[in-house]
Amino acid sequence: MNPPDTHDIGGGWRELAEGLHGLRAEPPATLRPAVLERVGLADAYLTVDGPAGPLLVAFNGRGISATAPGSDEAAFAERFQARFRRPLRPADRPPARLVAQVRRLLDPDRRGTPPRYDLRGTSAFEQAVLAKAQEIPRGQVRPYAWVAGELGQPAAVRAVGAALGRNPIPVLIPCHRVVGSDGRLTGYAWGVGYKRALLAAEGADPEELERLGRRGTRFYGSDTTRIYCYPTCVHARRVTDRHLLRFGGVAEAAAAGYRPCRVCRPPALAR
Amino acid sequence: MDIQPELPDRLARDLDGAFEELVGAHERLVFGLALRVVGDRADAEEVAQDTFERAYHALAGYPAERVAAMRLRPWLAQIALNLARNRLRRRPPPARPLEDGDGQPLAVAAPAAAEPAQVAERGQERELLAALLASLPRHWREAVVLRHVEGLPYAEVAEVLGRPVGTVKTHVHRGVRQLREDLERREERVPR
Numbered sequence: 001m002n003p004p005d006t007h008d009i010g011g012g013w014r015e016l017a018e019g020l021h022g023l024r025a026e027p028p029a030t031l032r033p034a035v036l037e038r039v040g041l042a043d044a045y046l047t048v049d050g051p052a053g054p055l056l057v058a059f060n061g062r063g064i065s066a067t068a069p070g071s072d073e074a075a076f077a078e079r080f081q082a083r084f085r086r087p088l089r090p091a092d093r094p095p096a097r098l099v100a101q102v103r104r105l106l107d108p109d110r111r112g113t114p115p116r117y118d119l120r121g122t123s124a125f126e127q128a129v130l131a132k133a134q135e136i137p138r139g140q141v142r143p144y145a146w147v148a149g150e151l152g153q154p155a156a157v158r159a160v161g162a163a164l165g166r167n168p169i170p171v172l173i174p175c176h177r178v179v180g181s182d183g184r185l186t187g188y189a190w191g192v193g194y195k196r197a198l199l200a201a202e203g204a205d206p207e208e209l210e211r212l213g214r215r216g217t218r219f220y221g222s223d224t225t226r227i228y229c230y231p232t233c234v235h236a237r238r239v240t241d242r243h244l245l246r247f248g249g250v251a252e253a254a255a256a257g258y259r260p261c262r263v264c265r266p267p268a269l270a271r
Numbered sequence: 272m273d274i275q276p277e278l279p280d281r282l283a284r285d286l287d288g289a290f291e292e293l294v295g296a297h298e299r300l301v302f303g304l305a306l307r308v309v310g311d312r313a314d315a316e317e318v319a320q321d322t323f324e325r326a327y328h329a330l331a332g333y334p335a336e337r338v339a340a341m342r343l344r345p346w347l348a349q350i351a352l353n354l355a356r357n358r359l360r361r362r363p364p365p366a367r368p369l370e371d372g373d374g375q376p377l378a379v380a381a382p383a384a385a386e387p388a389q390v391a392e393r394g395q396e397r398e399l400l401a402a403l404l405a406s407l408p409r410h411w412r413e414a415v416v417l418r419h420v421e422g423l424p425y426a427e428v429a430e431v432l433g434r435p436v437g438t439v440k441t442h443v444h445r446g447v448r449q450l451r452e453d454l455e456r457r458e459e460r461v462p463r
Contacts, residue, residue, distance in 0.1 A: 013451060019400045020419040020450075027302035027319065028312070032294050034320050039327040041287055061324070 033089065037061060040118060043080070044091035047071060048102055050171055051201035052194065057172075058088055059098055063116030066168045069190050083168070084121060105172060108138060108203070117169055125151075129163035136177040139203035140232035142264070143181040149267055165189055171198065183213025204232060219266055221245035221258045228253040233264035283338035286330055294323055297344060300421050301351045307416040308355035309362075310405055318358055322351040345430040348423070352413065352431060403453045411446030418443045 036042035038061035045058040050069060056076045058066040065084065068076045073090070080088045104112040114134070119127050132147045144164075148156045164175040170190060176198045180186045185206060188195035196206045212231055220236040221228040223243050229236035247253040253260075254269035275296055281289040298319065305318035326347055330338055404412060404420075410432075417428040418439075428443075429436040 013447075016400075016447070016450060016454065017419060019396065020404070020415065021422060022397060023303075023307070023401055023404065023420045024299065024422075025303045025306045025312075025315075027298045028316055031298055031302060031316055031319055032291070034316075035294050035298075035323040035327075036291060038320060038324045039290065041290060 030092070033087075036087070040065075040120070042087040042089070043084070044089055045073075045076065045080075046091045046094045046099070048099065048106075051106055052197040055171055057102065059091075059095070060086075060118060062118035062120070064098070064102075064169055064172060065118040065120075067170055067172055069171060069194060102172065115172070117173065119168070122166065122168065123163075125156075125159065126163040126166060129160050130167055130169075130173050130175070133164065133167075133175050133178055134173055136174060137234070138174075140230070140234070140264075141177050141179045141183075141199065141204060141209060142230060144178055145181050146230075146266070147178055150265065154267075161187060174198075177202075177204075179209070180213070181218065183209040183211075185210070215246075216248045217246040218249055219247040219253055221247055221253055221256070226258050227261050228258045228266060229261040230264045230266055233261055235261055235263055279339050279341050279343060282330055282341075282343075283335040286327070286338075290327060290330075293326070293343065297347050298323075300344065301347055303421055304348055304351050304416060305355045307401075307404065307420060308352065308413070309358050314358060314362075315355070318351060318355045321354050322347060325350055325354075342427075342430075344423070345427045348417065348421075348427075348431045349433075399457070400450070400454075403450055407446050407449055411442050411449065414439050414442035415446035415450070419447070 033042060037044055040060040040062040043058045043060045043065050045056055045066075047054050047056055049055070053069060054071045056068045056070065056073065057064060058076075058080055066076075066080055068079070070076075077088050080086075098115055101113065101115040104110045105114050119130065122130070128151055129147055132150055136142050144157045144160045145154065147160045147164075148154050151160075153159075160178075164178055165187060167173055167175040167189075170176070176188060176195045185192050185195045185199070199206045199209075209231065217231065219228040220231050220233075220239060221244070222235075222239040223245055224239075227235070228245075228247055245256070245258075247256070247258070250260075250267050250269050260266045260268050275292070278289065278292060278296065282293060301322050302315055302319040305322070306312060306315035309315050309318060333341075404415065407415065413432060414428060417423045417431055418425065423431070425436050425439060425443075429439045432439055434442075
């Protein structure tokens with residue numbers, strides 16, 4: 001930087017020039033990390049109460065960037081840095097808006113704008129899969145094949161599983177609501193036990209779902225509406241036992257003259 | 272001239288990789304300038320954060336050739352100055368006007384530095400000078416801050432303020448003269 005300049009200040013006033021230059025202020029040490037977090041080149045994290053225990057949540061100015069169940073901050077930071085190659089530090093103070101949005105998202109009795117997510121580093125396909133998972137309501141589940149079918153790529157069932165396995169924001173982006181076609185809680189990065197606990201906390205009955213699957217039930221039908229649904233669909237759950245039919249597949253439901261529910265959108269019979 | 276002449280090139284090639292360097296190279300100027308305009312460290316830090324955030328998104332949207340040709344220091348100073356002025360405008364005016372010397376126009380919403388008289392009594396020269404600077408009319412103050420506090424060459428001061436070099440020199444000159452007069456008056460008044 002230029003030294004203090006006196007020629008335009010006047011003779012004998014070197015002190016004034018030095019005094020003015022001495023008014024240069026040191027920026028606070030918090031400025032640089034705050035700027036990098038705001039533009040998304042660094043992240044901060046905090047712990048919130050999740051549906052099945054504590055949840056670590058990393059975020060930057062673009063949105064929530066990562067979550068992890070548990071309270072092992074060191075392991076979280078290590079995994080975060082290995083995957084995103086950005087600095088991560090504990091948040092100075094929790095950003096009120098974001099915390100409120102997370103609480104609302106996790107609160108079964110409330111609705112509201114979901115938080116923004118920073119999904120840089122995931123592919124377009126992965127983002128489409130994660131967006132689909134977010135369409136599954138709390139307390140309900142859908143098969144991997146449903147996600148693939150909804151994306152117009154019915155053969156991409158394994159790719160859907162891989163994309164959900166790479167979900168950087170588990171719990172908040174509910175990849176745990178996607179299960180095997182036979183109702184089994186297959187494959188969860190944080191353990192099938194945790195997936196079971198999340199679904200139970202949301203009001204789904206994972207044991208019952210698995211039992212149904214083992215007995216070969218894929219869809220519920222109602223003999224009053226002649227519509228078939230996924231068993232956890234809000235409409236299926238309203239059908240009384242007297243009117244409830246169980247179908248082992250689309251062909252069976254179609255043969256009985258039933259049509260797919262327009263809300264949970266099970267597959268229709270291919271023509 | 273910028274501190275790191277090759278930084279615009281690197282920003283053009285890899286904004287995310289070079290951005291922290293941009294912040295490191297200019298945070299002192301951006302924060303210091305904001306502080307001398309808004310007068311409060313917490314407000315100045317927010318202005319500085321906003322400045323770099325705007326800069327990041329602007330750079331992300333510009334074509335690479337444009338970024339590579341940028342003169343970053345005056346550009347950042349200009350963003351900081353505009354944001355700091357906006358913040359001052361949104362803030363309610365101070366309860367009591369600052370002492371304004373001999374009939375000079377009051378610095379509107381001058382930063383909430385301590386009263387010059389009180390500060391002088393405590394003998395804190397740095398704070399006295401900061402308070403006198405804060406009480407200068409805005410055009411003079413901004414020119415003096417850029418030229419003599421932050422040490423920018425006149426060409427860059429003119430660029431930041433959007434005025435001809437001659438005008439800027441006049442503003443610096445008048446601001447400095449005012450400071451000299453204020454100081455002389457205090458030397459007479461305050462026993463050492």
